[in-house]
Amino acid sequence: MSTDDAREKNARWPRWPLAPINTVLVALCVIGGVACLVLGHVVVGIALLLGGVGGGIGAALARRGASGDLERVNALEYADERDRSAGVKGLAAVGALSLALTVGQLLMHALVPTDAVSRFVSIGVFFALVICWFTANWYFVRRG
Secondary structure, eight states: OHHHHHHHHHHTSOSSSSSSHHHHHHHHHHHHHHHHHTTTTTTHHHHHHHHHHHHHHHHHHTTTTTTOOHHHHTTTOOOOOOHHHHHHHHHHHHHHHHHHHHHHHHHHHHHHHOOHHHHHHHHHHHHHHHHHHHHHHHHHHHHH
């Protein structure tokens, strides 16, 4: 029995329209978007707000009973193990692409003069991704 099933049966726990991870992602996008608009970074602010609102709507619609597999997987709203398996594979592909893009970003910093802050943030993101990848692999290999 999933946590959502238990909450639906218990009237004290109304069902939140988004999964916890989607709630965090939407909140970060909306808060970040508003902060960027306040700071005068209009394009970034609008992009974050559109991402947050679009992601929130997609995630809420994916929780409907009539939603399809692709809707649920794209919204991180897994209904069963098949959805979860597809989501894990999709996120693994995203992780591999993010590592490759980060290597490309570091090469760009080596070839084009850029500011030190941007260069060090790129290096930090690269090492964070590599450390996360190694740690996740270690954990899941040991877990079985």
